[in-house]
Amino acid sequence: MTYEERLQHVSVLGAAGKMGSGILLLTAVEMADLSLKPVNKGKTFVLNAIDVSDEALSGVMRYLKAQILKIAEKKVIGLRAIYADRRDLVDNDEIIAQYIFDVMNVVRPSTRLEAAYDSNMIFEAIKEDSALKVKIFSQISQNNPKQPWFFTNTSSIPITVLDEGAGLGGRIIGFHFYNPPAIQKLVEVIRSKHTLDEVNEFALAYAKALRKVVVPANDIAGFIGNGHFMRDILYAVEEVHKLLNDMSVTEAIYAVNKISQDYLVRPMGIFQLIDYVGVDVCSFIMFVMNPFTKDEEIHSPLLDKLLGMGVKGGQYSEGSQKDGILKYEKGKIVAVYDPLNHAYVPVSQFQSKVDEKLGTMPAAPAWKTVVGNKAKDDLLKPYFARLTTASSLGAGIARDYVKKSKEIGKHLVSSGVAFNDADVNTVLLTGFFHAYGPINEYLD
């Protein structure tokens, strides 16, 4: 089966979810682009968008339309060439409308898993639940005569566990998009012990067509991205505990969040990132990873406790941030959740006091001005030199944090999760939009 034939019939499981909808979008566009090639005239391309809720599927169709419009506007120069024979389409807006229709026309929303029984390949982006994934994969595999390939978006479950559990005989690969898939350039590709070569080859070709940056990772729970992220969280929580002698828990959360953003020149602070991903998702990823990590406890009682209190984070369907550990107004952090009193405490109540305790911050470049800047070393090197000599409490915590992040990165390589330092850095640079890789020599 050729690349194009394989993509003629595809299903996305969990298509209405945050990751699933992005995967759906990218795949729909890729399939429609194939269908519009002159050689494929007359061939049908079918993409089942499968999820449990009709309401959510209706929402995802609206999301698709809005996103395809943006994509079409960006590539209208190319689209005019594709539709050159359609003499009835003259203006850009007519071309764009036709393209939106042609992409949407590939997609079939459905709440029935049976729709996947005809597909050549299945993208899976359902809940991080190993047993559920195994159950669904084996059900499809048993009922689908086409021996479909499974592309799982799991960010933490070893692929071999799914492969062997569902009896797929290597017809599976980890294809881990970053959130949101339509924008994030990174894909972690993880082979199970048995993944067939042709599945891997297809995965690489598909990633290339989507213009993604592929980083291969070994099949060890959490892979590179969450391997770093989860340990980064645990370290941040540790730092919060250390500060409790000197400040309240909300103050400490605020302080560590601030340091991990401003002092570390990251796009967002660690607790905001947890909210962005979802407290529930983070907690669950740890739960999944933990049994596979020897000599190490990947588990945060604080996150579990917050989750137990209903602090979840995550995003609204239109993409804005829900309140989590932090409370947001128009994207800005305005309060921190206090697990002792079950209430948000406004940042304004303690901000100046905590900032004073952290001390004068060495002048740092804004993340925005560093990321994507070709000469970023010219900004970062002098900054880290200032950070090295600064004597404030905040600077000390920041230095330790940077060193810890490097240690985590190094550990991912030495424990065989990542093949090399560069791959770890690529994941943090592209998948997490960091301005610099964790494995660096800024503080050496």
Next chain:
Amino acid sequence: MVAGYNTISMGSGRKEFSPKRERPGLEDYIKEAGQGTLKQIGGAQNVDECVIGNFMASRFNRQANLAAFFPFIDEGLRYKPATRVEGACGTGGLALMNGIKSVLAETAEVVLVIGFEVQNTVKAIYCADFLAPAGWAANRKDGHAYFFPGQFSERAGAYFEKFGRETTRKGFARWYRNAIENARLCPTAQEYHNTIKDLEAAAMVEPNAKAFLENLTALDCSKVSDGASAIAIMSEEGLKRCGIPVTDAVEVVGYGQVAEDITKPPPDKTALTTMRQAVSNALEFAGINIGQVATAEIHDCFTVAGIMAVEALGLAEHGKGPEYVIAGNTARDGKFPINTTGGLIGWGHPTGGTGVHMAVTLLEQLKGKAGAAQVNIPDDRPYGLMANMGGDDKTLVAIVVRK
């Protein structure tokens, strides 16, 4: 011509502009410009006739029947004769011509002329659709997504081939620099807030055909603008009626109005032959040569059009426009300052308003009222020239005015 008024040319580049925020509508622009001129001529009761120039409000703003906006500007304009004219980007020039001819025909002593366009209602990619009818509709289907920029990119390509790419691109870059430097001196200019340090280096970045055009970059193009300009065209009788001394006005001493077949490709892609004809008619009408002109406002919708216009004016030989510009001749301190408030690239290009804006700028320069943007107008060269172009060198108006 007297009593000019320009609104701000609003669009990307202005600090106060945000595509997401709600913006003034076309009626606000028309009203501001119209009232700006009426205030200087003693009010609406002095006006005999009104002309409004606009290219494509029917699509940008879903609005036609624009002549009926005059009574909205001022109730005193109710029941006065009013006309809307259209000639694509040359609309403003046609509006002026209508006013001039009414005065010459003695059917009016005072004509209020407004030109405007409000284009930021849509993204640039749809703007391209709305502006495409300035060319021959039959060519649209096979044209570039950005239809007009595409046509001028082709012209640039032809010019590169015939006269050399490097020097020509350097000419473009110098043209851009002059435009921005002039715009920075004019508070209503769209590029007034431009802070690029090395303008020529920015303009020398290679074009990217996949993202935009083969031979031009975004800096080679005028931007999407919202703006309106107004001016009054009067006889001496009209000036008296309004109590304006003759010395406050510039005198229209010649014009050239020329049209070329829109269905045909340009006879020479490297030259603006219709503009050359219009300018030559206007100079002949005025009985002067280009050497007597102190400054010009010319239609640089693209840098390449600016370069070719320099040649069409007779300032440089065919193929020598880039060198002439690179040498600084057209800069504000050069021997022939062009587009002294930035032109279409620097001040802005609210399509239907551009011709009127040119006339207002000439009026200000010749009367020493251009503020920080003022250039030297030598006593022995008391003339100003404007050349306003509709479409790809199709509908042309050139006007010569005297101090």
